[in-house]
Amino acid sequence: VKNLAAAERLIAKLATRSDIDTNDRAAIRALPFTVRTVEAPAYLVREGEKSRAHCTIILSGFAMRQKLAMSGARQIVSFHLAGDFIDLQQLFLTVADHNVQALTRMIVADVSRAALQELTLTHPNIARAVWIDGLVDASIYREWVLNVGRRDARAKIAHVLCEFGVRMKAAGIAQDSDYDLPMTQEQLGDAVGLTAVHVNRTLKALVADGIVSIERRHVRVRNWDLLMAAGDFSALYLHLDQVPEAR
Amino acid sequence: VKNLAAAERLIAKLATRSDIDTNDRAAIRALPFTVRTVEAPAYLVREGEKSRAHCTIILSGFAMRQKLAMSGARQIVSFHLAGDFIDLQQLFLTVADHNVQALTRMIVADVSRAALQELTLTHPNIARAVWIDGLVDASIYREWVLNVGRRDARAKIAHVLCEFGVRMKAAGIAQDSDYDLPMTQEQLGDAVGLTAVHVNRTLKALVADGIVSIERRHVRVRNWDLLMAAGDFSALYLHLDQVPEAR
């Protein structure tokens, strides 16, 4: 029964950016999903490990990708929410180059890697949709390189708040101007290359300016235009408007 | 005649990480490549533009991907050399989310986007190889987020020097410890999130420590181990050892 939910979640996600016909849907529903719960801060993927026999999709909860520097410093390279693939790169790469860790309690669905590969061979639409998913991930990484490399603290934080809002809304999890941040300020800092202390001061400044209000990790955007301006944010890089006809 | 060179270059690149059989090779050689020269600093792709009717592969020379912040600051998000696809993401995404610009004079080959898409449908090995190429790009972006976000100036610069050496060698362009850097110090700064001035001082420090010597953009690595240590570098994320059998 839960497997159905997994299939539907995946279909919904893929259908946002590609055409998925009834034949494709049937094929996805026929996949052997295995649903399980993961508690934070468990690792879903570890750097250096060989690809597992299955790929994983998030049904609920949040995850992060992170890498560690020699110095011990951590950099979070992306956040993921319901509908996202956790280890798409492992569909074809043999060894993991980073860690994936649960940010909150999660429910995830595993699919056999072989079955998924087979599906990409027999169902071009699905292959295309999954491929696009990976391309969008890459686009987000590029934006993060910019965010971390060339924006000041205020813009960095504001940018992440924007991205989270837009993605939450797109995934149907929350409003873009009213959502729960699933991470500590320290983790937020690790995502943008700042200290927890400085994240705190910067958040306070955004609140003081009346742009957002934050209460116990619940974010309420008071002025979306100002937040976007502060965060130098444009949703282009998320490729949400990807029209499923353009072929 | 030059088209042959383009096909061979592409075959060589894809074959490094995937099995490409004689049938696949024939299909690639049959592609209608168009070869052209591009002068620096011409744009090959512009942010916001609709996907063109062709995809582009580098035959010689160097390119960079970059994005601009509202403030005018530039962030280079990756460098590319012979054998690399310039606009793989545009194979399936409808609008460009960043710019691609020639770093030096380049010779590139264009292939019809439709033909390439067709090829991915009819030749699974090729689809797989091209897909993997994109996954490796994504892995490099992740490493760059870490580099830009959590390393100090010395490590950032050393890391880029390592990556360049390894990739040049893998592409058969130069030795990993003896190569020409195709960029100014300002561009190097834009790649790692530093000022040209600070890049200069940092390079000088690496030279003073006897780790590398640099003369007019020619890099000679004096002590590879020290350089790797200084740059916190591990080649894992480049996925060069991707064994073509692991399926």
Place this chain on the structure above:
DNA sequence: CGACTCGTTGAGTGATATCAAACCCGGTGG
């Protein structure tokens, strides 16, 4: 109620940016 994690605030420090000027070198034109 104690212990722990997370958030908050203050004071001092430091890495990197900014500003400014000189220098070097290849290219160009007289």
Place this chain on the structure above:
DNA sequence: CCACCGGGTTTGATATCACTCAACGAGTCG
């Protein structure tokens, strides 16, 4: 052949944003 020009590199002096260290507060869990 020399003078000039311009982009890139180099160096010094100063400014600043974000880090570090340290302490305290607030909520949560056992």
